[in-house]
Amino acid sequence: MDQQMQVTNKVLRYENGVVQLVDDVIVTEYPITVILNNQEFATLVCSPEHIEELVVGFLASEGIIRCYEGIKELHFIETTGKAIVTTHRVNKLDEMFHSKRYVTSCCGKSRQSFYFYNDARTVKPIETRNKMLSIEDCFRLMEMMQRSSTIFQDTGGAHNAALCDRNGIVVARTDIGRHNALDKIYGYCLKHSISIEDKVIVFSGRISSEVLLKVAKIKCGIVLSKSAPTELAVRLAKELGITVVGFIRNKALNIYTNPERIIDLD
Structure with missing residues (x-):
């Protein structure tokens, strides 16, 4: 496509009492x-x-x-x-x-x-509850996902999502819409016949109910996020058997639902 993912725009920037005209990179829609x-x-x-x-x-x-x-x-x-x-x-x-x-x-x-x-x-409940990730895996995969998108690093205006296994990223996508990023991953997996049973979704933003449902439709049993889930997303995750791990930052995290897939919790 000829459309650009980001463009440069002139903005007035205020910093430390000084106003100046600078170039800023913004994401496109x-x-x-x-x-x-x-x-x-x-x-x-x-x-x-x-x-x-x-x-x-x-x-x-x-x-x-x-x-x-x-x-x-x-x-x-x-x-x-x-x-x-x-x-x-x-x-x-x-x-x-x-x-x-x-x-x-x-x-x-x-x-x-x-x-x-x-x-x-x-949307069907995910029945398999095999242990899949360690706590350290959660930190490592989140760091890899955050490094994968130059669009987010340049603009701060996009969402990142990655499909991972324990070895690293299988496919990563960036979009202004968090549900779009997940749909792109789902489409890639369908097009290339990639099995999702042993995979994990790693996500940059808040886990809303709609994000949780997208994960369920992709049929992933674990979703990792550096942000928080909503109350409805947690409720849905319990119903659908999805492990939700959030606030993954600074070597800390919260496991909100179905912790049996995390290895270190025996």
């Missing part, structure tokens, strides 16, 4: 309209990178497709910002349930319950 089976489905406001992965992951998390092979055709028209998608199977329940939506770079209003129709049919 880009709207993508998904046309699904000849109907406008949703507009995603995102960072202009890895668009196919984003669309694939978004459709999978919405329950429109179950695998990458569920897509018959997908092409992106950069001049109009449209992703044209044709699926092999059209579910009439999808047609009744979904209407045109505008999905912003923020998560929008909080959910009162995850039992919306598309969540209830796509």
Whole structure:
């Protein structure tokens, strides 16, 4: 894509009593309209990178497709910002349930319950509770994820997410929308047939209920964050069997749910 992930802009900066005009790097936003089976489905406001992965992951998390092979055709028209998608199977329940939506770079209003129709049919509890990570693994993977994004380091205006195993990062993505970063990871895994059973999501921002649901739809049993979860996210994690580890910073962390996957807690 010709779109840039970041641009330079003149700003007035105040520091130590001095005001001066300086160059500042800011992150860009880009709207993508998904046309699904000849109907406008949703507009995603995102960072202009890895668009196919984003669309694939978004459709999978919405329950429109179950695998990458569920897509018959997908092409992106950069001049109009449209992703044209044709699926092999059209579910009439999808047609009744979904209407045109505008999905912003923020998560929008909080959910009162995850039992919306598309969540209830796509989110399943994660049953396996094998021990996967040590405390030291949590610190190490968080540090690796934070080092992986120059966009965040340059602008401070994006979210980072990484799919990891104990050895390190499998794939990392950055986006202005925290859910977009997760959808890009999901799309990458579907496209490349990457198993997620033994993987971990490492995340830069707050674990909201929507982020927790994205992790559940990806089918990861552990999510690590340098920030905190919300009360609803913790409640959902308990229901869905997901281990939530937050506030990973300065050699300290909190384990909020399902600690049995952490090796050191025997």
